[in-house]
Structure formats: C-alpha cells, structure tokens
Amino acid sequence: MAIETKVRKIGNSLGIVLPKEALQALKVEEGATVYLTEAPNCSLNINPERPGFEEQMQIAESLMQRYRNTFRELAK
Template sequence: MVELKVRKIGNSLGVVLPKEVVSRLNTRDGEQLYLSETPDGGYRLVPFDPEFENKMSKAEDIMHRYRDTLHVLAK
C-alpha cells in the first residue's frame, strides 16, 4: 500500500505519485491514467483503458463473423 496526500494544484486537487508507483504503472509525464470504480466500491488506477479489452473483443468477433466479406473488401 502506498499512502498519497491530496494537494491543492491551482483550483483543483491532485495527488503526487511516488517514483516507484510511476515506474510500476509504466507511465511518465503527460500520459493518461484511468481511474475506474471497482465492484466493492473502491477505485483502481491503471495505465490503459479498461474498456479497450471489451471493445477489442467485439471487434474480433465482427472480424471473425465477416471474415470473407472483409477479405473481398480488402482487395
């Protein structure tokens, strides 16, 4: 567990991530992080869009179902 302090940054509030957290998230200045709510009421911070996997799954299903059509269109 890492304790973070909420700080005033201009008219907003923010947290400063320690070096080890930034390293573990594999992120850097200017990159996006995603904060999502967990089923137990907590929060999860990740360096990737959690909805992306769901979107890719749907896209792969469409590509599989319409494989022949997409192949013809690619010519």
C-alpha cells in the same frame, strides 16, 4: 504494495502526486494517460492507457447501462 500520498490543492482543484515507485509499477512516464475506474468499497483502480482499453470501457459502460435492471437484480 501500499503507497501513501496526500491530497493536495493544485490551482482550484485537488490532486494527488504519484511517487516514483507508483509510476514504475504502472509503467508510465510524465504526460501518460491513466484511467481511474470505480471499484468496490469506495476505492478506485488506476489503469495506464493500453491499446483498446478505452474502447473496452465504453463497451462495458454501454452494457451496464443497457442491462442495469438485470445487474441490479443479480446483485440482490
């Protein structure tokens, strides 16, 4: 599913408005927290807040930082 939306000026920032279809696919409502995570090829993933997600991301970021040289070598 591809949903098109535009980047808009919101106050002094830029933002996007998620259409109804995207909110239904993410199973989120107004006021919900979503996480943007970096993905390959200059893209982002949008993940709704799920129990334990933030803790998992902190663990993953800690491991990536600790073993960054190892990951860099593996990526070659």
